[in-house]
Amino acid sequence: MYGSMHQTSNERGxxxxxxxxxxxxxxxxxxxxxxxxxxxxxxxxxxxxxxxALDIAEAGVAEAVSRIKSGEVPGNNDPRMVTKIFLVNAGSxxxxxxxxxxxxxxxxAGNWLNYSTTTRTAKTLTVQYKTDANRASIYKFDVNKSFxxxxxxxxxxxxxxxxxxxxxxxxxLQVEVVSQPFNLNxxxxxxxxxxxxxxxxxxxxxxxxxxxxxxxxxxVGRAGAGGCNEDPAQNHWEVGSNDLxxxxxxxxxxxxxxxxxxxxxxEQAGQVGFYAGPWDALGLSQAQxxxxxxxxxxTVPGNLNANTYLDNxxxxxxxxxxxxxxxxxxxxxxxxxxxxxxAGFTWRGLIYVEGDVKINGSAWVLGSLICKGQTETxxxxxxxxxxxxxxISQYVSRYGGSISNLAWxxxx
Numbered sequence: 001m002y003g004s005m006h007q008t009s010n011e012r013g014x015x016x017x018x019x020x021x022x023x024x025x026x027x028x029x030x031x032x033x034x035x036x037x038x039x040x041x042x043x044x045x046x047x048x049x050x051x052x053a054l055d056i057a058e059a060g061v062a063e064a065v066s067r068i069k070s071g072e073v074p075g076n077n078d079p080r081m082v083t084k085i086f087l088v089n090a091g092s093x094x095x096x097x098x099x100x101x102x103x104x105x106x107x108x109a110g111n112w113l114n115y116s117t118t119t120r121t122a123k124t125l126t127v128q129y130k131t132d133a134n135r136a137s138i139y140k141f142d143v144n145k146s147f148x149x150x151x152x153x154x155x156x157x158x159x160x161x162x163x164x165x166x167x168x169x170x171x172x173l174q175v176e177v178v179s180q181p182f183n184l185n186x187x188x189x190x191x192x193x194x195x196x197x198x199x200x201x202x203x204x205x206x207x208x209x210x211x212x213x214x215x216x217x218x219x220v221g222r223a224g225a226g227g228c229n230e231d232p233a234q235n236h237w238e239v240g241s242n243d244l245x246x247x248x249x250x251x252x253x254x255x256x257x258x259x260x261x262x263x264x265x266x267e268q269a270g271q272v273g274f275y276a277g278p279w280d281a282l283g284l285s286q287a288q289x290x291x292x293x294x295x296x297x298x299t300v301p302g303n304l305n306a307n308t309y310l311d312n313x314x315x316x317x318x319x320x321x322x323x324x325x326x327x328x329x330x331x332x333x334x335x336x337x338x339x340x341x342x343a344g345f346t347w348r349g350l351i352y353v354e355g356d357v358k359i360n361g362s363a364w365v366l367g368s369l370i371c372k373g374q375t376e377t378x379x380x381x382x383x384x385x386x387x388x389x390x391x392i393s394q395y396v397s398r399y400g401g402s403i404s405n406l407a408w409x410x411x412x
Contacts, residue, residue, distance in 0.1 A: 049169035054410075056164030057173045060085075060115030060125045064160040065177060065403050067103060071305075073127050074101055075398050077156060077212050079135050085125040087116045094120055114165040123163040123170070130157040130176055140390075141178045141406065144242065153208075153239055153390060155179045155397065157406060176407040179397035183283030185275075186350075186368050188248035189263065189387035193274040194373035195251030198259045200380040202359075206244040206263020211390040213237040213366055215328075215346050218384045222262050228386050237386075244387050249377075250274050259380075263387070274372065277317060278334050278352040281370060282396065292400045293334055304329025304347075307399040311336040319354040319374060330395045341383070348388075349395035359383045367391040 063085060067073050073083045080099040088094075089109065093102040105112060105125075116125035130139045132151070142154025149157070155178045163172040189204045190196070198204075203218055205228055217237055218228035229238050245268045246261030247253055253269045261267050275281055279289035296311030300323055308331065312321035321337025330348040339353045343361025352370045362382030369385050371377045379385075 046169065049167040050171060052166035053164040053169040053171040054173075056113050056115050056166060057162045057171050058164070059113050060162030060164060061160050061173055061175050063106060063115075064125060064127050064162065066106070068127065068158055068177070069401075069403060071398055072101075072103055073158070075156070075394065077138060079129055079131045079138050081129055083127040084120060085116055085127070087112050087114075087118050096120070115162050123165070123172075125163075126161045128159055130159045143181055152210075152235065153241065155181050155390075155394060172411050174409055174411045175405060177403050177405055179394065179401045180404050181393050182396065182401075184389060184392060185281055185283055186244060186387070186389070186392065187271075187370075188245040188268065189261075189368060189385045190246065190377075190379060191248040191274075191368065191370045192373050192377040193250045193371070194376055196247055196249045196253045196377045196379060198247065198253060198255035198261065198379050199257050200382065201258040202379050202381060202383040203259070204246040204261040204263075204379065204385045206246040206261075206266075206387045208239040208242045208244070209366060209386045209388040209391070210235060210237050210239055211348075211366075211388060211394055213386060213388065216364055216384070218386050219362075219364070219382060221260060239389075242389050275370065278370070281350065281352060281368075292396070293332060296336065300325055304333070305331060305399070307332040307396060309334045309336075317354055319372070321355070331399045332396045348391050350392045367395070
Protein backbone atom coordinates (compact mmCIF):
# COMPACT_ATOMS: atom_id res chain seq x y z
CA MET A 1 0.00 0.00 0.00
CA TYR A 2 2.80 2.32 0.82
CA GLY A 3 4.23 1.86 -2.63
CA SER A 4 0.90 2.49 -4.21
CA MET A 5 0.38 5.67 -2.19
CA HIS A 6 3.91 6.82 -3.02
CA GLN A 7 3.24 6.35 -6.70
CA THR A 8 0.06 8.38 -6.44
CA SER A 9 1.86 11.21 -4.72
CA ASN A 10 4.47 11.32 -7.49
CA GLU A 11 1.80 11.38 -10.09
CA ARG A 12 0.07 14.20 -8.29
CA GLY A 13 3.32 16.18 -8.10
CA UNK A 14 3.97 15.72 -11.76
CA UNK A 15 0.44 16.79 -12.59
CA UNK A 16 0.88 19.89 -10.45
CA UNK A 17 4.11 20.79 -12.23
CA UNK A 18 2.49 20.31 -15.60
CA UNK A 19 -0.49 22.45 -14.57
CA UNK A 20 1.82 25.23 -13.39
CA UNK A 21 3.76 25.10 -16.64
CA UNK A 22 0.56 25.27 -18.71
CA UNK A 23 -0.63 28.22 -16.64
CA UNK A 24 2.69 29.99 -17.17
CA UNK A 25 2.49 29.39 -20.90
CA UNK A 26 -1.07 30.71 -21.01
CA UNK A 27 -0.09 33.85 -19.09
CA UNK A 28 2.89 34.43 -21.39
CA UNK A 29 0.83 33.94 -24.53
CA UNK A 30 -1.90 36.21 -23.19
CA UNK A 31 0.63 38.94 -22.42
CA UNK A 32 2.15 38.57 -25.87
CA UNK A 33 -1.25 38.85 -27.50
CA UNK A 34 -2.02 42.02 -25.53
CA UNK A 35 1.37 43.51 -26.46
CA UNK A 36 0.89 42.60 -30.13
CA UNK A 37 -2.58 44.16 -30.09
CA UNK A 38 -1.19 47.40 -28.68
CA UNK A 39 1.63 47.49 -31.23
CA UNK A 40 -0.77 46.75 -34.08
CA UNK A 41 -3.09 49.49 -32.88
CA UNK A 42 -0.21 51.94 -32.77
CA UNK A 43 0.97 50.89 -36.23
CA UNK A 44 -2.56 51.21 -37.58
CA UNK A 45 -2.85 54.74 -36.16
CA UNK A 46 0.51 55.73 -37.67
CA UNK A 47 -0.49 54.34 -41.05
CA UNK A 48 -3.75 56.26 -40.93
CA UNK A 49 -1.91 59.49 -40.18
CA UNK A 50 0.55 58.90 -43.02
CA UNK A 51 -2.27 58.17 -45.47
CA UNK A 52 -4.11 61.29 -44.34
CA ALA A 53 -0.92 63.39 -44.70
CA LEU A 54 -0.55 62.18 -48.30
CA ASP A 55 -4.17 63.10 -49.07
CA ILE A 56 -3.56 66.57 -47.62
CA ALA A 57 -0.40 66.99 -49.71
CA GLU A 58 -2.41 66.10 -52.84
CA ALA A 59 -4.97 68.76 -51.91
CA GLY A 60 -2.13 71.29 -51.79
CA VAL A 61 -1.08 70.26 -55.30
CA ALA A 62 -4.68 70.82 -56.45
CA GLU A 63 -4.70 74.38 -55.08
CA ALA A 64 -1.33 75.13 -56.69
CA VAL A 65 -2.62 73.93 -60.09
CA SER A 66 -5.74 76.08 -59.75
CA ARG A 67 -3.58 79.16 -59.01
CA ILE A 68 -1.47 78.44 -62.10
CA LYS A 69 -4.62 78.22 -64.24
CA SER A 70 -6.04 81.42 -62.75
CA GLY A 71 -2.89 83.34 -63.72
CA GLU A 72 -2.02 84.23 -60.12
CA VAL A 73 1.22 82.29 -60.41
CA PRO A 74 3.28 84.50 -62.74
CA GLY A 75 3.93 83.06 -66.19
CA ASN A 76 6.72 85.56 -66.76
CA ASN A 77 9.39 83.06 -67.93
CA ASP A 78 11.76 84.32 -65.23
CA PRO A 79 13.80 81.26 -64.15
CA ARG A 80 14.04 82.63 -60.61
CA MET A 81 10.27 83.01 -60.19
CA VAL A 82 8.91 81.52 -56.95
CA THR A 83 5.32 81.61 -55.71
CA LYS A 84 4.50 80.81 -52.07
CA ILE A 85 0.93 80.02 -51.00
CA PHE A 86 0.43 80.62 -47.27
CA LEU A 87 -2.19 79.46 -44.78
CA VAL A 88 -3.26 83.03 -44.03
CA ASN A 89 -6.16 85.31 -44.87
CA ALA A 90 -5.89 87.84 -47.69
CA GLY A 91 -3.98 90.86 -46.43
CA SER A 92 -1.78 88.80 -44.11
CA UNK A 93 0.66 87.42 -46.69
CA UNK A 94 4.33 87.72 -45.60
CA UNK A 95 6.51 90.15 -47.55
CA UNK A 96 8.77 88.34 -50.03
CA UNK A 97 11.67 89.24 -52.32
CA UNK A 98 11.67 90.70 -55.81
CA UNK A 99 11.46 87.34 -57.64
CA UNK A 100 8.81 85.93 -55.30
CA UNK A 101 5.03 86.16 -55.21
CA UNK A 102 3.03 85.54 -52.04
CA UNK A 103 -0.58 84.35 -52.11
CA UNK A 104 -3.13 83.61 -49.41
CA UNK A 105 -4.81 80.22 -49.53
CA UNK A 106 -8.23 80.03 -51.18
CA UNK A 107 -9.42 77.42 -48.68
CA UNK A 108 -12.60 78.33 -46.75
CA ALA A 109 -11.77 80.26 -43.60
CA GLY A 110 -11.72 78.16 -40.44
CA ASN A 111 -11.47 74.86 -42.30
CA TRP A 112 -7.92 74.81 -43.62
CA LEU A 113 -6.12 71.64 -44.54
CA ASN A 114 -2.55 71.62 -43.24
CA TYR A 115 -0.56 71.67 -46.52
CA SER A 116 1.27 74.94 -46.01
CA THR A 117 2.42 77.34 -43.31
CA THR A 118 1.69 80.84 -42.04
CA THR A 119 5.31 81.94 -42.51
CA ARG A 120 7.97 81.05 -45.07
CA THR A 121 9.42 77.63 -44.21
CA ALA A 122 10.50 74.48 -46.03
CA LYS A 123 6.89 73.23 -45.71
CA THR A 124 5.27 76.23 -47.43
CA LEU A 125 3.29 75.29 -50.55
CA THR A 126 5.59 76.37 -53.39
CA VAL A 127 5.37 76.76 -57.18
CA GLN A 128 8.38 77.54 -59.34
CA TYR A 129 9.74 76.75 -62.78
CA LYS A 130 11.77 73.59 -63.27
CA THR A 131 15.23 74.95 -64.13
CA ASP A 132 18.86 74.02 -64.50
CA ALA A 133 21.09 74.03 -61.42
CA ASN A 134 22.01 77.70 -61.86
CA ARG A 135 18.38 78.84 -62.14
CA ALA A 136 19.32 80.42 -65.48
CA SER A 137 17.25 78.37 -67.95
CA ILE A 138 13.71 77.00 -67.73
CA TYR A 139 13.03 73.44 -68.80
CA LYS A 140 10.19 73.25 -71.31
CA PHE A 141 8.10 70.47 -72.81
CA ASP A 142 7.78 70.45 -76.61
CA VAL A 143 5.70 67.65 -78.12
CA ASN A 144 7.23 68.36 -81.53
CA LYS A 145 10.73 67.29 -80.43
CA SER A 146 12.08 63.75 -80.22
CA PHE A 147 13.44 64.72 -76.79
CA UNK A 148 10.55 66.88 -75.59
CA UNK A 149 12.24 68.35 -72.48
CA UNK A 150 14.59 71.14 -73.52
CA UNK A 151 15.41 74.78 -72.68
CA UNK A 152 14.48 76.48 -75.96
CA UNK A 153 10.93 75.70 -77.07
CA UNK A 154 7.67 74.40 -75.68
CA UNK A 155 5.51 74.92 -72.61
CA UNK A 156 7.38 75.80 -69.38
CA UNK A 157 7.39 73.11 -66.71
CA UNK A 158 6.10 74.16 -63.29
CA UNK A 159 7.37 72.36 -60.19
CA UNK A 160 4.99 72.16 -57.21
CA UNK A 161 6.18 71.17 -53.72
CA UNK A 162 3.44 70.34 -51.22
CA UNK A 163 3.83 68.95 -47.68
CA UNK A 164 0.79 67.49 -45.96
CA UNK A 165 0.81 67.20 -42.15
CA UNK A 166 -1.52 64.99 -40.08
CA UNK A 167 -0.70 64.51 -36.42
CA UNK A 168 2.95 63.46 -36.23
CA UNK A 169 3.07 62.40 -39.89
CA UNK A 170 4.36 64.63 -42.72
CA UNK A 171 4.61 63.64 -46.39
CA UNK A 172 5.98 65.78 -49.22
CA LEU A 173 5.05 65.58 -52.89
CA GLN A 174 7.00 67.14 -55.72
CA VAL A 175 4.89 67.36 -58.86
CA GLU A 176 5.81 68.68 -62.31
CA VAL A 177 2.99 70.02 -64.46
CA VAL A 178 2.68 71.70 -67.84
CA SER A 179 -0.08 73.50 -69.73
CA GLN A 180 -1.42 71.23 -72.44
CA PRO A 181 -0.23 72.61 -75.79
CA PHE A 182 -2.53 73.31 -78.72
CA ASN A 183 -2.19 71.59 -82.07
CA LEU A 184 -1.40 74.88 -83.82
CA ASN A 185 -2.11 75.44 -87.50
CA UNK A 186 -0.48 78.81 -88.16
CA UNK A 187 0.24 79.79 -91.77
CA UNK A 188 2.56 82.74 -91.19
CA UNK A 189 3.36 85.79 -89.09
CA UNK A 190 0.60 87.57 -91.04
CA UNK A 191 -2.08 85.45 -92.72
CA UNK A 192 -4.78 87.13 -94.83
CA UNK A 193 -7.68 85.67 -96.76
CA UNK A 194 -7.57 88.63 -99.19
CA UNK A 195 -4.85 90.70 -100.81
CA UNK A 196 -2.32 92.44 -98.60
CA UNK A 197 -1.15 96.03 -98.97
CA UNK A 198 2.20 96.32 -97.24
CA UNK A 199 3.55 99.87 -96.94
CA UNK A 200 5.52 102.31 -94.79
CA UNK A 201 8.23 100.72 -92.65
CA UNK A 202 6.12 97.74 -91.60
CA UNK A 203 7.88 94.43 -90.96
CA UNK A 204 6.56 90.85 -90.85
CA UNK A 205 8.93 88.04 -89.88
CA UNK A 206 7.96 84.35 -90.07
CA UNK A 207 11.04 83.04 -88.30
CA UNK A 208 10.07 81.46 -85.00
CA UNK A 209 10.82 83.86 -82.12
CA UNK A 210 11.37 83.25 -78.43
CA UNK A 211 8.57 84.10 -76.05
CA UNK A 212 10.99 86.35 -74.11
CA UNK A 213 11.45 88.65 -77.14
CA UNK A 214 11.22 92.25 -75.82
CA UNK A 215 8.50 94.57 -77.10
CA UNK A 216 9.44 96.61 -80.18
CA UNK A 217 12.15 94.16 -81.19
CA UNK A 218 12.20 93.99 -84.98
CA UNK A 219 10.97 97.54 -85.51
CA VAL A 220 14.29 98.09 -87.34
CA GLY A 221 14.05 94.81 -89.22
CA ARG A 222 15.75 91.48 -88.65
CA ALA A 223 19.47 92.24 -88.41
CA GLY A 224 21.53 94.55 -86.21
CA ALA A 225 20.91 96.08 -82.80
CA GLY A 226 17.20 96.00 -82.01
CA GLY A 227 16.56 93.49 -84.78
CA CYS A 228 14.82 90.18 -84.14
CA ASN A 229 18.01 88.27 -85.05
CA GLU A 230 20.51 90.69 -83.53
CA ASP A 231 22.64 87.97 -81.88
CA PRO A 232 22.20 84.56 -83.58
CA ALA A 233 24.79 82.90 -81.32
CA GLN A 234 22.58 83.62 -78.30
CA ASN A 235 19.28 82.91 -80.09
CA HIS A 236 18.34 86.57 -79.77
CA TRP A 237 15.61 86.39 -80.61
CA GLU A 238 15.01 83.51 -82.99
CA VAL A 239 14.65 79.87 -81.99
CA GLY A 240 16.11 78.34 -85.14
CA SER A 241 13.30 75.84 -85.87
CA ASN A 242 9.62 75.63 -86.90
CA ASP A 243 9.91 78.72 -89.10
CA LEU A 244 7.05 80.00 -91.30
CA UNK A 245 6.51 82.54 -94.04
CA UNK A 246 6.38 86.25 -93.21
CA UNK A 247 3.15 86.92 -95.16
CA UNK A 248 0.62 84.31 -96.28
CA UNK A 249 -2.12 85.72 -98.52
CA UNK A 250 -5.14 84.44 -100.41
CA UNK A 251 -4.51 87.25 -102.93
CA UNK A 252 -1.56 89.28 -104.15
CA UNK A 253 0.93 91.00 -101.84
CA UNK A 254 1.55 94.64 -102.79
CA UNK A 255 4.39 96.43 -101.05
CA UNK A 256 6.25 99.70 -101.34
CA UNK A 257 8.34 102.11 -99.30
CA UNK A 258 10.61 100.65 -96.63
CA UNK A 259 8.25 97.80 -95.81
CA UNK A 260 9.92 94.38 -95.58
CA UNK A 261 9.14 90.79 -94.73
CA UNK A 262 11.23 87.76 -93.98
CA UNK A 263 10.75 84.10 -93.23
CA UNK A 264 10.84 80.71 -94.86
CA UNK A 265 9.89 81.83 -97.50
CA UNK A 266 9.50 85.62 -97.01
CA GLU A 267 5.99 85.61 -98.54
CA GLN A 268 3.40 83.31 -100.09
CA ALA A 269 0.79 85.00 -102.29
CA GLY A 270 -2.27 83.56 -104.08
CA GLN A 271 -2.75 80.77 -101.57
CA VAL A 272 -5.87 78.63 -101.07
CA GLY A 273 -7.23 76.95 -97.96
CA PHE A 274 -7.91 79.84 -95.58
CA TYR A 275 -9.33 78.94 -92.17
CA ALA A 276 -13.01 78.01 -91.76
CA GLY A 277 -12.84 79.81 -88.44
CA PRO A 278 -10.44 80.71 -85.63
CA TRP A 279 -10.81 77.23 -84.10
CA ASP A 280 -8.86 75.81 -87.05
CA ALA A 281 -5.79 77.86 -86.12
CA LEU A 282 -5.71 76.28 -82.66
CA GLY A 283 -6.66 72.76 -83.70
CA LEU A 284 -9.95 72.91 -81.76
CA SER A 285 -13.62 72.23 -82.46
CA GLN A 286 -16.00 75.20 -82.47
CA ALA A 287 -17.38 74.17 -79.09
CA GLN A 288 -13.91 73.90 -77.59
CA UNK A 289 -12.94 77.28 -79.03
CA UNK A 290 -15.93 79.16 -77.59
CA UNK A 291 -15.44 77.43 -74.25
CA UNK A 292 -11.97 78.97 -74.33
CA UNK A 293 -13.12 82.51 -75.14
CA UNK A 294 -16.44 82.68 -73.33
CA UNK A 295 -19.37 84.69 -74.71
CA UNK A 296 -18.91 87.63 -77.06
CA UNK A 297 -18.44 91.12 -75.63
CA UNK A 298 -19.93 94.16 -77.37
CA THR A 299 -17.26 96.53 -76.07
CA VAL A 300 -13.51 96.23 -75.61
CA PRO A 301 -12.78 95.33 -71.95
CA GLY A 302 -10.33 97.32 -69.88
CA ASN A 303 -8.15 94.24 -69.26
CA LEU A 304 -6.87 92.73 -72.50
CA ASN A 305 -4.74 90.09 -70.80
CA ALA A 306 -7.27 87.37 -71.46
CA ASN A 307 -8.86 85.22 -74.12
CA THR A 308 -11.34 87.73 -75.51
CA TYR A 309 -14.18 87.44 -78.02
CA LEU A 310 -15.48 90.75 -79.42
CA ASP A 311 -18.89 90.64 -81.14
CA ASN A 312 -21.38 93.50 -81.48
CA UNK A 313 -24.51 91.46 -82.27
CA UNK A 314 -23.94 87.88 -81.16
CA UNK A 315 -24.07 86.51 -84.69
CA UNK A 316 -20.87 84.58 -85.22
CA UNK A 317 -18.69 85.29 -88.26
CA UNK A 318 -20.83 88.01 -89.83
CA UNK A 319 -17.97 90.53 -89.42
CA UNK A 320 -20.38 93.36 -88.54
CA UNK A 321 -18.49 94.86 -85.58
CA UNK A 322 -15.96 97.68 -85.50
CA UNK A 323 -13.49 97.76 -82.64
CA UNK A 324 -10.45 99.82 -81.58
CA UNK A 325 -7.74 98.53 -79.27
CA UNK A 326 -5.10 100.49 -77.35
CA UNK A 327 -2.37 99.63 -74.87
CA UNK A 328 -1.05 96.12 -74.24
CA UNK A 329 -2.60 92.69 -74.09
CA UNK A 330 -1.94 88.99 -74.38
CA UNK A 331 -3.74 85.73 -75.04
CA UNK A 332 -6.34 85.21 -77.78
CA UNK A 333 -8.18 88.15 -79.34
CA UNK A 334 -11.04 87.09 -81.63
CA UNK A 335 -12.76 89.98 -83.42
CA UNK A 336 -16.01 89.38 -85.32
CA UNK A 337 -15.68 92.54 -87.39
CA UNK A 338 -13.06 95.16 -88.24
CA UNK A 339 -10.15 95.92 -85.94
CA UNK A 340 -8.15 99.14 -85.64
CA UNK A 341 -4.88 98.96 -83.71
CA UNK A 342 -4.06 102.36 -82.27
CA ALA A 343 -0.56 103.77 -81.84
CA GLY A 344 1.60 101.87 -79.37
CA PHE A 345 -0.60 98.78 -79.26
CA THR A 346 1.32 95.59 -78.36
CA TRP A 347 0.10 92.00 -78.24
CA ARG A 348 1.55 88.62 -77.27
CA GLY A 349 -0.41 85.64 -78.56
CA LEU A 350 -2.92 85.23 -81.38
CA ILE A 351 -5.20 87.81 -83.03
CA TYR A 352 -7.92 86.56 -85.41
CA VAL A 353 -10.06 89.13 -87.24
CA GLU A 354 -13.11 88.26 -89.38
CA GLY A 355 -13.16 91.70 -91.02
CA ASP A 356 -10.41 94.12 -92.05
CA VAL A 357 -7.40 95.29 -90.05
CA LYS A 358 -6.22 98.89 -89.88
CA ILE A 359 -3.15 100.24 -88.13
CA ASN A 360 -3.33 103.76 -86.74
CA GLY A 361 0.37 104.46 -86.12
CA SER A 362 2.68 101.76 -84.76
CA ALA A 363 1.77 98.33 -83.41
CA TRP A 364 3.77 95.29 -82.31
CA VAL A 365 2.58 91.66 -82.26
CA LEU A 366 4.53 88.61 -81.04
CA GLY A 367 2.69 85.49 -82.18
CA SER A 368 0.52 85.77 -85.27
CA LEU A 369 -2.10 88.04 -86.83
CA ILE A 370 -4.78 86.30 -88.91
CA CYS A 371 -7.17 88.46 -90.91
CA LYS A 372 -9.91 86.93 -93.05
CA GLY A 373 -10.64 90.34 -94.54
CA GLN A 374 -13.40 91.57 -96.80
CA THR A 375 -11.51 93.77 -99.23
CA GLU A 376 -7.86 94.28 -98.36
CA THR A 377 -5.55 93.82 -95.38
CA UNK A 378 -3.62 97.03 -94.86
CA UNK A 379 -0.39 96.52 -93.03
CA UNK A 380 1.35 99.87 -92.80
CA UNK A 381 3.05 102.48 -90.66
CA UNK A 382 5.43 101.24 -87.98
CA UNK A 383 3.68 97.89 -87.54
CA UNK A 384 5.78 94.83 -86.67
CA UNK A 385 4.62 91.21 -86.50
CA UNK A 386 6.99 88.48 -85.33
CA UNK A 387 5.83 84.86 -85.47
CA UNK A 388 6.22 82.93 -82.20
CA UNK A 389 4.88 79.43 -81.64
CA UNK A 390 5.51 79.64 -77.90
CA UNK A 391 3.86 83.05 -77.52
CA ILE A 392 0.67 81.70 -79.04
CA SER A 393 0.71 78.41 -77.12
CA GLN A 394 1.66 79.81 -73.73
CA TYR A 395 -0.42 82.97 -73.65
CA VAL A 396 -3.60 81.33 -74.97
CA SER A 397 -3.14 78.42 -72.53
CA ARG A 398 -2.55 80.81 -69.66
CA TYR A 399 -6.09 82.11 -69.79
CA GLY A 400 -8.03 78.90 -70.31
CA GLY A 401 -5.93 75.85 -71.12
CA SER A 402 -5.77 72.59 -69.19
CA ILE A 403 -2.90 71.29 -67.05
CA SER A 404 -1.21 67.90 -67.44
CA ASN A 405 1.06 66.04 -65.02
CA LEU A 406 4.56 65.15 -66.21
CA ALA A 407 5.95 63.73 -62.96
CA TRP A 408 4.54 62.89 -59.52
CA UNK A 409 6.85 61.66 -56.76
CA UNK A 410 7.23 61.65 -53.01
CA UNK A 411 10.41 63.17 -51.59
CA UNK A 412 11.93 62.98 -48.09
